[in-house]
Amino acid sequence: MMTFPKILYWLxxxxxxxxxxxxxxxxxxxxxLSISAEAQKTFTGFYSYQNxxxxxxxxxxxxxxxxxxxxxxxxIWAKRVDLFVCAIAMAYGxxxxxxxxxxxxxxxxxxxxxxxxMLGTLFIMMAAAIFPDLRIVEKx
Numbered sequence: 001m002m003t004f005p006k007i008l009y010w011l012x013x014x015x016x017x018x019x020x021x022x023x024x025x026x027x028x029x030x031x032x033l034s035i036s037a038e039a040q041k042t043f044t045g046f047y048s049y050q051n052x053x054x055x056x057x058x059x060x061x062x063x064x065x066x067x068x069x070x071x072x073x074x075x076i077w078a079k080r081v082d083l084f085v086c087a088i089a090m091a092y093g094x095x096x097x098x099x100x101x102x103x104x105x106x107x108x109x110x111x112x113x114x115x116x117x118m119l120g121t122l123f124i125m126m127a128a129a130i131f132p133d134l135r136i137v138e139k140x
Contacts, residue, residue: 012128023057025114
């Protein structure tokens with residue numbers, strides 16, 4: 001029988017991998033962006049025109065990999081550090097969400113599935129960090 005923390009444990013691990021995948025997916029599409037012909041109109045976690053939004057995919061991918069490593073470790077200190085790592089990633093992900101959701105110059109973007117996948121995986125990773133599946137054994 002799967003308990004709630006056990007389900008969150010597995011969902012958290014899967015979401016760490018999905019967050020890395022989401023960083024490569026399209027986040028926003030700018031239809032009316034009058035830029036050069038060779039420039040892309042689709043922004044991802046690793047690309048924005050003239051690096052206007054930076055590269056949040058790098059930061060989020062590193063923190064997702066670190067969180068995955070900490071979720072696998074069966075130590076209590078790893079669970080506490082994972083909570084901190086997930087909180088920082090969640091804050092940065094929310095900042096990135098509102099940046100990509102906002103207007104670029106005077107062009108309103110069409111939001112793509114990668115942006116919502118990034119935000120959803122961060123929420124599940126945070127929930128998995130709050131409720132870790134850790135058995136505490138009392139020493140006698």
